[in-house]
Amino acid sequence: MSKTAKSVWNNCLLFIKDNIQPQAYKTWFEPIVAVKLTDNALSIQVPSKFFYEWLEEHYVKILKVALTKELGETAKLVYIIKMENTYGNKQPFTEKIPSSHRTAVKSQDVDIPLNNKSRELKNPFIIPGIRNVKIESQLNPNYSFENFLEGDSNRLARSAGLAVASKPGGTSFNPLLIFGHVGLGKTHLAHAIGVDIKDKYPEKTVLYISAEKFTQQYIEAVKKNNRNDFIHFYQIIDVLIIDDVQFLSGKSGTQDVFFHIFNHLHQNGKQVVLTSDKAPVDMQDIEQRLLSRFKWGLSAELQNPDFETRVSILKNKLYRDGVIMPDDIVDYIAKNIKSNVRELEGAIISLIAQSSFNKKEVTLDLARVIVEKFVKNTKREVSIDYIQKVVSDYFQMDIETLQSKTRKRHIVQARQLAMFFAKKFTKASLASIGSQIGKRDHATVLHACKTVDNLSSTDKQFRKYVEDITKKLSI
Structure with a gap:
């Protein structure tokens, strides 16, 4: 029986599935499609350049072993990168794109030349009357990669964040969209990316802002007839981090202005990082042209941490606070509070506080009382x-x-x-x-x-x- 691309790839997948973590298999191998088999060369289709880069960096050895088992020593693997088709037969923007491909972007009416020295930069973060054009990053230095512990639930998002921080605007995952439920660390990771970029590239202008504050600033700019100044300010940012981007839902004016800012930054090789409580596909009342841009880079989900990650988070918190606590108590809290990191840390803080204020020893019984109250006061999540x-x-x-x-x-x-x-x-x-x-x-x-x-x-x-x-x- 002659081999087909599909049969060869299916056999490779069986081997790969047995040798890597289920989550990694689901993320990196399930989306791949076998396309053709010619002269011992298997062509596979991947959804983005980032996908290809990740496979080459992390799974090239296992791919080689699997393919050699199927096709022998002369086996070759060919990647076909099929990105989302945003403009008919045109590819989405990259840093270097011919001007003929820009027909869908109507930004001429809002672009202000950056070399116009006569204009004073209007900074929406500056209090009126105080002359200061320096752009503060609005970042929280306490949110770093060091205290954002890695686990299966966040490995993809954290790794992508580190890659962006090492080469802002220079990777395939631009924008980087981090999404997940409340309390899983989206804001922490967004700040960590910004803080790391500021450490590595002090000359870059990094700005963190919530989508809610961005909207308020835009409304104020329209009231004062400063719309173009507002756009100009955001177009000079090197790394723009927007938290809770789902807040733009239903706000067509803000979406329109963000669309222009996004296009300008993306075409000029600037980095955009977004967070959301929903994946792009689940966002309601966001314009399609904006959603398509959210999908250009990488959408990385933060999931509920598994037991081992929850234990690591608790131990790290205790270590940072200089508190020693028996392992059985840490394990008990980790087993019983599963919803999110914020509640996990809240429970350990409550336990330490109870012990300290009431001069009680930290025991398993005290932990049970705290956890019971904590879980009772938390809205029940139906799984x-x-x-x-x-x-x-x-x-x-x-x-x-x-x-x-x-x-x-x-x-x-x-x-x-x-x-x-x-x-x-x-x-x-x-x-x-x-x-x-x-x-x-x-x-x-x-x-x-x-x-x-x-x-x-x-x-x-x-x-x-x-x-x-x-x-x-x-x-």
């Missing part, structure tokens, strides 16, 4: 696993059946309900929901949510399913 269990129990099937590929109507409906409730009760991205409920893509989850909405309004029996399961999940 996707729990939702699948409730839905499958309700329809009297096991979770494997719920996740299966079968197209039987009652199983499909149960699966769609699980996806619907996962979107309603969790902050997980559509891609993450699909991945956990039978390895589906985000489009399937979106379709499931629409189907449930439609059936709820037209089918009385189906509406009862929704009401019953809602009650079970709200208990």
